[in-house]
Amino acid sequence: MAQRARIAAVLGPTNTGKTHYAIERMLGYRSGIIGLPLRLLAREVYDKIVAIRGPSVVALVTGEERIVPPRTQYWVCTVEAMPEGMGADFVAVDEIQLCADPERGHVFTDRLLRMRGTHETLFLGSDTMRGPIAALVPGVEYMRRERMSQLAYSGSKKISRLPARSAIVGFSVDNVYAIAELLKRQKGGAAVVMGALSPRTRNAQVDLYQNGEVDYLVATDAIGMGLNLDINHVAFSSLTKFDGRRMRPLQPNELAQIAGRAGRGMTNGTFGVTGEAGPIPEEWAQAICNHQFTPLKKLNWRSAELRFGSIDALERSLDVAPDHEHLVKAREADDLRALRTLAGEAEVRARASDPKSVQLLWDVCRIPDFRGISPAEHAGLLGVIFGHLHEKGSVPDDFLARQVNRIDRTDGDIDTLSKRLAYIRTWTYVAQRRGWVRDEDHWRGATRAVEDSLSDALHARLTQRFVDRRTSVLLRRLKQKEALLAEVNDKGEVTVEGHLVGRLEGFRFRQDKEATGQEAKTLRQASLQALTPQFHLRADRFYNAPDTEIDFTEQGGLMWGDQAVGKLAKGDDPLKPRVVAFVDDEAGPDVAQKVERRLQHFMDRKIAALFEPLVKMQGDEALSGLARGFAFRLVEAMGVLPRAEVADEVKALDQDARGSLRKHGVRFGQYTIFMPLLLKPAPTRLRLVLWSLGNGLDEFPEAPPPGLVTVPNMDEVPAQHYDLAGYRKAGARAIRIDMLERLADMIRAEDSRGGFEAKPDMLSITGMTLEQFADLMQGLGYKAEKGERAKAKPADAVISAETGASAEDTPVMDAARQAPDGVLPDAGETPPPADVAEPVAQLEDQGEAPVSAEPAEPVAETPVPDTPEEEVLPGQAPDEAIAGPEMEVFYTFTWGGNRGGNRRGGKPRREARGGDRPEGGKRRDDRSGGDRPRGKGKGPKGKGKGGKPDAGAKTYQSRPPRKEKQIDPDNPFAAALMGLKDKT
Numbered sequence: 006m007a008q009r010a011r012i013a014a015v016l017g018p019t020n021t022g023k024t025h026y027a028i029e030r031m032l033g034y035r036s037g038i039i040g041l042p043l044r045l046l047a048r049e050v051y052d053k054i055v056a057i058r059g060p061s062v063v064a065l066v067t068g069e070e071r072i073v074p075p076r077t078q079y080w081v082c083t084v085e086a087m088p089e090g091m092g093a094d095f096v097a098v099d100e101i102q103l104c105a106d107p108e109r110g111h112v113f114t115d116r117l118l119r120m121r122g123t124h125e126t127l128f129l130g131s132d133t134m135r136g137p138i139a140a141l142v143p144g145v146e147y148m149r150r151e152r153m154s155q156l157a158y159s160g161s162k163k164i165s166r167l168p169a170r171s172a173i174v175g176f177s178v179d180n181v182y183a184i185a186e187l188l189k190r191q192k193g194g195a196a197v198v199m200g201a202l203s204p205r206t207r208n209a210q211v212d213l214y215q216n217g218e219v220d221y222l223v224a225t226d227a228i229g230m231g232l233n234l235d236i237n238h239v240a241f242s243s244l245t246k247f248d249g250r251r252m253r254p255l256q257p258n259e260l261a262q263i264a265g266r267a268g269r270g271m272t273n274g275t276f277g278v279t280g281e282a283g284p285i286p287e288e289w290a291q292a293i294c295n296h297q298f299t300p301l302k303k304l305n306w307r308s309a310e311l312r313f314g315s316i317d318a319l320e321r322s323l324d325v326a327p328d329h330e331h332l333v334k335a336r337e338a339d340d341l342r343a344l345r346t347l348a349g350e351a352e353v354r355a356r357a358s359d360p361k362s363v364q365l366l367w368d369v370c371r372i373p374d375f376r377g378i379s380p381a382e383h384a385g386l387l388g389v390i391f392g393h394l395h396e397k398g399s400v401p402d403d404f405l406a407r408q409v410n411r412i413d414r415t416d417g418d419i420d421t422l423s424k425r426l427a428y429i430r431t432w433t434y435v436a437q438r439r440g441w442v443r444d445e446d447h448w449r450g451a452t453r454a455v456e457d458s459l460s461d462a463l464h465a466r467l468t469q470r471f472v473d474r475r476t477s478v479l480l481r482r483l484k485q486k487e488a489l490l491a492e493v494n495d496k497g498e499v500t501v502e503g504h505l506v507g508r509l510e511g512f513r514f515r516q517d518k519e520a521t522g523q524e525a526k527t528l529r530q531a532s533l534q535a536l537t538p539q540f541h542l543r544a545d546r547f548y549n550a551p552d553t554e555i556d557f558t559e560q561g562g563l564m565w566g567d568q569a570v571g572k573l574a575k576g577d578d579p580l581k582p583r584v585v586a587f588v589d590d591e592a593g594p595d596v597a598q599k600v601e602r603r604l605q606h607f608m609d610r611k612i613a614a615l616f617e618p619l620v621k622m623q624g625d626e627a628l629s630g631l632a633r634g635f636a637f638r639l640v641e642a643m644g645v646l647p648r649a650e651v652a653d654e655v656k657a658l659d660q661d662a663r664g665s666l667r668k669h670g671v672r673f674g675q676y677t678i679f680m681p682l683l684l685k686p687a688p689t690r691l692r693l694v695l696w697s698l699g700n701g702l703d704e705f706p707e708a709p710p711p712g713l714v715t716v717p718n719m720d721e722v723p724a725q726h727y728d729l730a731g732y733r734k735a736g737a738r739a740i741r742i743d744m745l746e747r748l749a750d751m752i753r754a755e756d757s758r759g760g761f762e763a764k765p766d767m768l769s770i771t772g773m774t775l776e777q778f779a780d781l782m783q784g785l786g787y788k789a790e791k792g793e794r795a796k797a798k799p800a801d802a803v804i805s806a807e808t809g810a811s812a813e814d815t816p817v818m819d820a821a822r823q824a825p826d827g828v829l830p831d832a833g834e835t836p837p838p839a840d841v842a843e844p845v846a847q848l849e850d851q852g853e854a855p856v857s858a859e860p861a862e863p864v865a866e867t868p869v870p871d872t873p874e875e876e877v878l879p880g881q882a883p884d885e886a887i888a889g890p891e892m893e894v895f896y897t898f899t900w901g902g903n904r905g906g907n908r909r910g911g912k913p914r915r916e917a918r919g920g921d922r923p924e925g926g927k928r929r930d931d932r933s934g935g936d937r938p939r940g941k942g943k944g945p946k947g948k949g950k951g952g953k954p955d956a957g958a959k960t961y962q963s964r965p966p967r968k969e970k971q972i973d974p975d976n977p978f979a980a981a982l983m984g985l986k987d988k989t
Contacts, residue, residue: 019265110305194472736784
């Protein structure tokens with residue numbers, strides 16, 4: 006060193022310009038080295054010097070980054086990466102008080118004791134280092150620098166009440182993320198700065214904060230190490246931290262280091278607490294504001310004189326204790342822990358058998374544990390790297406390529422990308438070490454490219470998760486007092502400064518719910534500036550829109566396309582509801598009146614078209630007296646009126662009054678008085694809405710799907726709602742009233758007192774099964790008696806079974822096949838041959854019906870028991886002899902009196918055909934037999950006197966074999982059959 010080399014300690018609180026002073030002093034020499042505590046800060050200083058002197062003379066050396074131009078004059082490094090033995094004119098070490106740090110303190114102490122510049126050496130840090138420096142560095146001069154701004158304690162504040170340009174400090178990743186999420190919801194977002202971030206990601210996040218896109222910064226204590234940001238307030242979310250081994254409280258000098266980031270240049274700053282952090286003790290707060298802290302007395306130290314003769318010798322040299330009262334032996338660091346772990350492996354010991362190998366092992370052990378998985382995992386990776394370096398002299402390209410390619414992916418969330426960044430930092434460190442890889446330039450570029458791509462992806466994920474771009478941009482423009490540019494596109498989307506803030510639905514502006522408070526008010530004001538002309542344009546277009554673009558909902562809403570523009574309200578007349586337009590107050594009264602007029606015109610025309618018969622009847626002056634009163638009742642009921650409710654009024658109407666009402670389409674049915682045209686789907690839907698409005702319902706009943714004859718009968722739905730929908734409850738289902746009247750017309754032709762069976766036409770118009778129809782009839786007041794009988798078979802089957810001839814071979818079968826239900830033709834039809842017709846007629850007169858022989862179904866082969874064969878009866882199929890005849894289920898319906906067939910009790914009134922029989926007229930009741938149901942094997946009427954089955958009806962059952970009665974040879978039908986058999 007030169008004889009006049011200067012050694013100075015520039016001490017003082019934060020924001021005193023110490024780092025700036027050191028840069029100026031270094032640039033005054035031909036060469037210099039400056040050591041900084043963080044690679045983030047090293048990158049910041051590097052960028053400043055490059056801006057002054059250019060990149061050709063400035064080097065950046067950190068654990069993962071190495072930029073060394075050929076003509077390097079100035080070295081910017083992390084403290085661990087400071088090169089030794091270069092003889093630089095100037096040397097500076099920043100944040101020298103970190104000599105007391107438990108983890109890294111021994112490195113800073115080593116630089117304090119051994120790093121010197123040939124002309125000048127500066128130690129930058131806190132006043133607490135004055136004593137140790139004076140004791141360990143002779144001839145040092147001191148420079149006291151005062152803070153350029155004042156620092157004040159502001160106490161505790163909620164995060165939502167923190168002022169703009171605040172930094173919230175957390176001491177865990179989870180805490181940082183949680184605070185950033187909260188700030189996004191309440192303040193538009195926050196930038197995130199952590200020591201684990203790459204310089205590229207950190208710089209991108211800092212830019213978000215510095216350029217004003219966000220007003221809040223969430224960071225770890227990494228910001229306390231010299232990062233120069235425009236921070237007005239620092240808030241601590243916790244007063245404890247995990248130091249790698251245990252949770253411990255932060256000391257006043259540590260709090261001051263971080264709180265000192267508040268205030269930039271001559272701007273004063275404040276600090277305080279937030280969240281769950283308790284208040285800072287008053288004496289601590291006063292000490293931070295006055296920069297008065299307990300001086301440091303002990304510095305961490307580890308011997309720099311290492312012996313590489315063997316692993317054991319290296320460990321002993323690292324365990325040497327200091328011999329100065331201000332020095333204390335450093336605790337076991339990560340590198341020493343890794344050395345001792347690897348020393349226990351036989352293979353590693355075998356390789357590290359000479360000083361060169363031991364030194365190589367120590368260099369490998371100094372690779373930082375970027376991944377932070379576990380000491381054992383880290384030591385295992387170091388053992389692999391040492392094996393490659395010792396055996397091959399470098400890390401193989403194929404091995405390194407596999408590791409890098411595995412990490413080179415930008416998909417995944419924030420945690421995944423952060424892990425990959427930690428992994429690539431290991432290989433970036435390896436690539437930066439001279440001689441550890443074959444092609445240093447290639448691998449430095451490859452690992453740097455992967456780190457950059459991961460850094461960009463991580464920045465994008467952080468911004469996406471913790472920053473609301475729209476809110477942040479709008480808030481920045483609001484602070485600038487500029488008019489916001491708002492627009493509305495064809496889809497009704499409202500944008501302010503290019504960011505979606507809401508939608509125009511009809512004539513109402515629906516603002517996004519994310520904006521709150523003053524921001525929401527400001528956005529609405531800016532949006533309405535663009536919406537004011539849009540309201541008038543839309544109103545004109547709506548007023549001229551055809552009725553096909555407008556519709557009403559089943560709950561009384563009024564729609565223009567898919568947008569709600571109004572609703573219906575109760576009016577003075579059931580057929581004249583009021584309309585209420587949905588229009589924002591900001592649109593103005595002109596727009597509201599125009600929308601309301603157009604909706605009223607639509608509803609008036611809709612009611613006039615769908616309720617045309619009802620409207621004409623209401624305005625018919627020719628109706629008078631009882632007919633006019635009945636018409637008023639029908640208008641009140643919207644065209645559907647249960648007959649039981651107006652039985653007396655109907656009875657009082659004479660034929661002239663009824664005729665005048667029928668001219669308007671009124672039908673007097675057995676169960677309902679209604680207008681068939683109003684049962685169509687569109688009038689039904691409107692009827693339900695208008696009736697619900699008139700009765701003040703909050704929830705309107707909905708019409709069943711169109712085209713259904715019956716719908717389920719739900720107990721919770723009132724019968725009146727079914728009436729309005731055009732249905733009547735009956736049993737488990739409700740039937741459409743027009744189909745019910747058709748069914749009533751069919752039933753009138755039946756003997757409802759003696760009993761009747763359902764005809765196919767009855768089942769057809771209702772679309773029901775026999776069981777469902779029986780339930781329906783019971784719901785209408787009829788009794789349904791269930792029975793079973795043998796299923797009747799065509800006569801041709803009987804003949805073919807007994808003769809063995811094909812049905813097609815006989816004239817009798819031709820006639821039977823052509824006749825309905827297999828019955829021989831009546832008079833006027835083609836008669837059967839004379840020799841067959843007479844015996845058949847005689848057989849029918851005796852109450853017997855021919856039985857058809859259906860083809861026997863295939864039967865699975867089973868062992869036949871050794872029993873006498875069953876005898877087969879004449880005219881009986883073989884399978885019938887065993888299983889009996891096929892049975893069918895039938896129901897007999899009789900009127901049940903006052904069991905609910907009519908809602909007011911009693912049997913339904915019978916009308917003439919068509920449902921319009923005059924009251925008191927003769928009842929049409931065919932008791933002569935008519936179309937009574939006939940059972941298989943019965944006579945023409947199917948039942949005997951009193952409705953009981955005929956005694957002569959035959960049934961066939963499976964029973965033990967018995968001797969069959971011989972056929973009577975005098976029977977003419979048997980004689981005819983035998984004649985046919987003889988012919989074949």
